Amino acid sequence: MLSGSCSSHTLDVRNITFSCNVDRESTFGGLLSPPDVIRVLHDISFVAVSGGVHAIVGSADSGKSVLLEVISLTANGDTAGVVKLDKNALTRRKSFPKVLLFCLWKAAISELHVCTFVPLLYSSIKVWMFFFSGRTRGKGRILNPTLSLNCHVRWDFQLDKLMREFDLLEYCDKKLKDLSAGARRRALIAAALVKDPVLLVAEDPCHGLEPIACFHLMQCLHSYAVENNRIVLTSLMSPRSDICEMISGLTILFRGRVFYSGHIKNLPNYFRRVGLVCPDNENPAMYYCEFELVRCFD
Secondary structure, eight states: OOOOTTSOOEEEEEEEEEEEEEOOOOTTTTSSSOOEEEEEEEEEEEEEESSEEEEEEOOTTSSHHHHHHHHTTOOOSEEEEEEEETTEEOOTTTTGGGEEEEEHHHHHHHHHHHHTSHHHHTSBHHHHHHHHHTTTOOSSBSSOTTTOSOTTSBHHHHHHHHHHHTTOGGGTTSBGGGSOHHHHHHHHHHHHGGGOOSEEEEESTTTTOOHHHHHHHHHHHHHHHHHHTOEEEEEESSOOHHHHTTOSEEEEEETTEEEEEEEGGGHHHHHHTTTOOOOTTSOHHHHTTSHHHHHHHO
8 A cells, every 4th residue: 555645655667668569661551561569668677766856868769758658557559567656566447546647748738728718818827727636636625545645635725735836826816828838837737736646757847948947847846756755757858967956866768778777976986887987077967868878888
């Protein structure tokens, strides 16, 4: 059983392999050419703990997005391996409600859907968040014991708390249409987090944001994980030095394989032992993700 917020939580990903079918081009519309089976992930293992942000870093073809889909039980393909949350294997039937997947493209679709409702477009952000979070809350309370650890907390108190944690209180009376891209992104995440999941899976939440807005969002995610003892698992393309300060755990992927997984502070020493020294003026996370380094292992 998953325990309360006072206990630590662990996401244990072990030996994850994922394959999917890719259609071949054919003169006869594929009738004579069966689809190729492509292995996207190769024996992926890592551990993420509560109270911090764990980042999956890699290039566009590294498989990081597919890995998040596998963990959040939304991937379409053949999966092997096991994903455990506090020693409980995640399954669609029992454990999926405790995992919140926040894909950027899904967030954009939800945002556009809400914005088409004109009265909400011109309403305050708190009214909009009330509407958005209404699809995830119960009557007067946050969900039920099977969906939330904090089922005794009223949803409105939880919403106020999340608005504070994601630095949205100053926008309470502002209209949704007047929010900046960064504030709107934080509002979407905060409204979704009314469920109070143990694990938040966020696919590239900084995509398209300006550097300051990106830092602000990652700072809020870090604070949320620390204050609520939750696991935040996110994918990032190439984290800057200031973003790395908000990351505790790091897993680097290349072509579906693990390059490194562990505490981000141990990254330089790990590669130094194999003769790959990061210059003093470089950001280790970005330096070791560069193509020149990857080519050495290819």
